[in-house]
Amino acid sequence: MTAGRRPDRSESFGEALLGEILDSAHELPPHLIGPLVADVVDRLGGRRPQVLLQDYGQLVLVPLPGEGLSGGEPQVIDDSDAGRCFLDAVPVEVPQEDGVRVHLPLLDGGDQVGVMAVTLDSVDDHDRRLLLRISGLVADLLVTKHGYSDLFFDVRRDEAISVAAEIQWSLLPPLAMIMPRVAVAGILEPAYHVGGDSFDYALNGDVLHVVMIDAMGHGLDAATMATVAIGAYRHARRSGIGLSEMYAFMDRAVAEQFGPEHFVTAQMLQLDTTTGRVQWVNAGHPPPILVHDHRVAQRLVAPTTLPVGLGGSEPRVSELGLVPGDRVLCFTDGVVEEHKSGGEEFGEDQLIDCVNQLERTGRGIRAVTRSLSHTLKQARGGQTSDDATLLMVEWRG
Numbered sequence: 001m002t003a004g005r006r007p008d009r010s011e012s013f014g015e016a017l018l019g020e021i022l023d024s025a026h027e028l029p030p031h032l033i034g035p036l037v038a039d040v041v042d043r044l045g046g047r048r049p050q051v052l053l054q055d056y057g058q059l060v061l062v063p064l065p066g067e068g069l070s071g072g073e074p075q076v077i078d079d080s081d082a083g084r085c086f087l088d089a090v091p092v093e094v095p096q097e098d099g100v101r102v103h104l105p106l107l108d109g110g111d112q113v114g115v116m117a118v119t120l121d122s123v124d125d126h127d128r129r130l131l132l133r134i135s136g137l138v139a140d141l142l143v144t145k146h147g148y149s150d151l152f153f154d155v156r157r158d159e160a161i162s163v164a165a166e167i168q169w170s171l172l173p174p175l176a177m178i179m180p181r182v183a184v185a186g187i188l189e190p191a192y193h194v195g196g197d198s199f200d201y202a203l204n205g206d207v208l209h210v211v212m213i214d215a216m217g218h219g220l221d222a223a224t225m226a227t228v229a230i231g232a233y234r235h236a237r238r239s240g241i242g243l244s245e246m247y248a249f250m251d252r253a254v255a256e257q258f259g260p261e262h263f264v265t266a267q268m269l270q271l272d273t274t275t276g277r278v279q280w281v282n283a284g285h286p287p288p289i290l291v292h293d294h295r296v297a298q299r300l301v302a303p304t305t306l307p308v309g310l311g312g313s314e315p316r317v318s319e320l321g322l323v324p325g326d327r328v329l330c331f332t333d334g335v336v337e338e339h340k341s342g343g344e345e346f347g348e349d350q351l352i353d354c355v356n357q358l359e360r361t362g363r364g365i366r367a368v369t370r371s372l373s374h375t376l377k378q379a380r381g382g383q384t385s386d387d388a389t390l391l392m393v394e395w396r397g
Helices: 013-025 030-043 081-088 125-148 151-156 163-171 219-238 243-258 333-337 347-359 365-379
Strands: 047-054 060-063 092-096 099-108 111-120 176-178 182-189 197-204 207-215 264-272 277-283 289-292 295-299 318-321 327-331 388-395
Touching: 013 030, 013 125, 030 047, 030 125, 030 151, 047 081, 047 125, 047 151, 060 081, 060 151, 081 092, 081 099, 081 111, 081 365, 099 125, 111 125, 111 176, 125 151, 163 197, 163 219, 176 365, 182 197, 182 207, 182 365, 197 219, 197 388, 207 219, 207 327, 207 388, 219 243, 219 264, 243 264, 243 277, 264 327, 264 388, 289 347, 295 347, 327 333, 333 347, 333 388, 347 365, 365 388
Parallel strands: none
Antiparallel strands: 047 060, 047 111, 092 099, 099 111, 176 182, 182 388, 197 207, 207 264, 264 277, 277 318, 289 295, 289 327, 327 388
């Protein structure tokens, strides 16, 4: 740049579109997100805008209502262009008689909020760049505003939800997190009636912290116990103590609140995202599974201690070195102890077979975790009498 000459600060067309979203975001009521999207799409020359949110069971994408937005029926994730965009987190363009229908992933930190769709007469690289940036801002708006309204909860509910499940969903972090060095994806079943299963994670600097729990019993009692266990874990984690000390802290919290006849199984992991070194403590959980080169390599059998609340001895911390691309799958006992229609227990061997089949597709961790949960449910005859939760961690290196 020539000395003394100021850069051009005039507002371009693209900046004006993005600026309209940013300028409105601060005080925008949640129910006006739809009209804002519709207005921005109209200024871009687009039509039939849709914002599609995934339901809690991750089976369909449901149109968000709003003035200017197109409605329509929910779209099946496994059998639609919008679903393909949702699963692979990439734009999908579909030629139509009146132009091109563009589907864009609504991503927030790797978590897939849903899909934005719009029809244009034609699409060039400038359109693609602008649409991706607009969809990114819309995703951030949806995530930011959802805590202020019941609108998005109502849209995502495909059936009635139990009080216990309501508590558990409010407790969960985002179902997925995709970062340069590490990725996490989880799913709970039955989505609308889950009781005692839960998980939590946090990426603090270079260390990923993960916990999966299964509170004894069902319904509201189990959800209450899970709430205490997750709350104790978060408090301990934020205090900066080690895995063994975290177990002891959770153990005391559950025992003091619920007495000696109640317990929570737990599995806690810490992954150094710079080296791939993972440490874990197992308190009554099924052992995790290591997936290497898109195939199950081993069950991570290690010393265990008693479930949280039963006053177990100090747990031994197990360690393993991962290589880039390795995935660790944690699951609750409901995944493998469920009985199929013929009466036989599902078992870990069939779980491993399902993992191997899905890993061969080469899809991302979020799509694999979702497909695995749905495949397992179908293999059990579509029924889940116990909570069945999956959580997968990938070290990307």
